[in-house]
Amino acid sequence: MVSSEPFLDSLPVTPSPKPIALEFFAGGGLARLGLEPWFDVAWANDIDPMKCAAWRANFGAEGLIEGDVATLDGGTIPPSPCLAWASFPCQDLSLAGDRAGLSGRRSGTFFGFMDRLNDLARRGDPAPVVVVENVKGLLNSRQGADFTHLMAALATAGYRAGCLEIDAASFLPHSRPRVFIVAVRRDWPIHPALVSKPGAPNPFLTQAVMHAMDRLPAELQSHRVDWHLPAPDRKPPSLADLVDHGDQTWWTQAKVAQFFTQLSPAHAARLAALQADGGAHIGTMYRRIRTDQGSKHQRAEIRFDGVAGCLRTPAGGSSRQFWIMVEGNNIRIRPINPREAMRLMGVADTYHLPHSTLAGLKIAGDGVAVPVVAWLSQHLLAPLAQAQPRSLHHDARLGPMAERI
Structure with a gap:
């Protein structure tokens, strides 16, 4: 039994101070750009020196830890994180790659991320909300074994999770389908309006996602959540709007x-x-x-x-x-050119690009589309983050949520 109180369709009011977000595999900080209207991205990590230099050029040096996620000192992570975002490398999962899956050297860094999540849990300070983002190939890599392995890792760490497939083409003139696995601690409340109703239209619960979720073993089905995310209400810009006519x-x-x-x-x-x-x-x-x-x-x-x-x-x-x-x-x-590539990712021209053309293109090509992150943050992550157990009975906007799904 869950609360039937109505849920806000408008932009959630961002609490002050903003909840803390962690940006793993940060790259040039494109996930941060989509998160920061609702979250304080107080800590980030990446191993690539070029990407870290770009991150610092845009956001300053504070909070960025350069190095391998597998060997990071979990003590560098600030207390009370609310959200952990991980856009881990896709090369071993992509159809354009060698399809080594999560056993590959690059995509296997996911498990270093899970080690850091478990560090937080051991210190009694687990991140209640987690997002794992990657290419659509994750859903069927090694006949679905990698997706099952990933979902099992989250379940073992104390999370229940669901998956959405979002194409940047819903927001930008750029075809970039990606999967977003959103996980919450099992003791964390979920308002029923954030869960998809059977038979209701949900453009991001695609056939590929539902097939991957449905074939999870029974022990993982009990930790499953089918998230609701509304369709965007804005028309994407045109390609002509993004062309650099000075080039x-x-x-x-x-x-x-x-x-x-x-x-x-x-x-x-x-x-x-x-x-x-x-x-x-x-x-x-x-x-x-x-x-x-x-x-x-x-x-x-x-x-x-x-x-x-x-x-x-x-x-x-x-x-x-x-x-x-x-x-x-x-x-x-x-x-x-790199500036046009960043526009195709929804990045404003105020972003400081590296001087190298290839470096700028790499940041764009390895990044996550900013409007996608913003839409997900506005309509799912921010409402989840605000549903803190200590304030459940004091948030009149959300209604009583003491009962949990």
């Missing part, structure tokens, strides 16, 4: 001519139709190595659906994404 690094005509030779018949027909239309069109392009009749070829793959392809960490020629502008027979192509 004139357009390809030469010779290079554009070579691009035509790399189009598959289907993509060539798509481009020809746009040219015949006569209007102005903006799209994006990746160059991929594809196998055709037993031979490998570099292919130029274009899209003109108003959404950029998922940004990737720049590790080679196929990881760079390009603008392609078509106006009749006039075709212009150039790489997406």
Whole structure:
């Protein structure tokens, strides 16, 4: 039996002082940008010196611990953390990676994060709310064994959890589907309005998420929560809104001519139709190595659906994404620059980028879309954080929540 009191649909009132958040695998601090309207991101950690330098350039040095999460001194974490955020490395889980899963060197750092969570519990100060973010491949990595292993680790640590799949394309002109596992301590109250009702529309409880959750073993089903998150109520900006018109690094005509030779018949027909239309069109392009009749070829793959392809960490020629502008027979192509990549992640131009192009692209490609974090914070994490047991009977906005799901 749970409370049936109505829940606020509007922005939760942020308490003062804000609840403390921890940003594990912080990168350049993009999760922080989405969290900080509701949380005090008082502590962060990353192992990459370049990313740590970018974090400091934007937020100052205080609270950032540079080093391996597996060997961190848990004593550096401030007392009374309310939220622990972990966007742990995806390379071993991604379809573009080697699919080593959580046993891989990079994605296996998740267990170092769990060690730090357990440190907090041992000192009697566990984080009541945890978010684990990664690529959609986590759901089926090693036939679902990695997802089960992760959920079991959270359950063993005293949490119950649920999963949401959120594509940045709901907020930005950028296709970036990611899974967000939101966990709460088993003694932590959950207002019923934060839980999805059977049969009610929930755009973020996708078929892939429900399949992954449904195949969890029985002992984990008792720790399951199907979270409710409303659909966004704002239309994403257009690609044209994000283009840096001062960047004139357009390809030469010779290079554009070579691009035509790399189009598959289907993509060539798509481009020809746009040219015949006569209007102005903006799209994006990746160059991929594809196998055709037993031979490998570099292919130029274009899209003109108003959404950029998922940004990737720049590790080679196929990881760079390009603008392609078509106006009749006039075709212009150039790489997406770091500032544009950050705009595609929802980052304001006030963010201080590294001087290196590749470093800026890496921060964007390894980051989490800021509006996604903000939406999740506003509609789920902040309400959870405010439901502190010591204040349950004193928050008239939320109604009585002494009864727990």
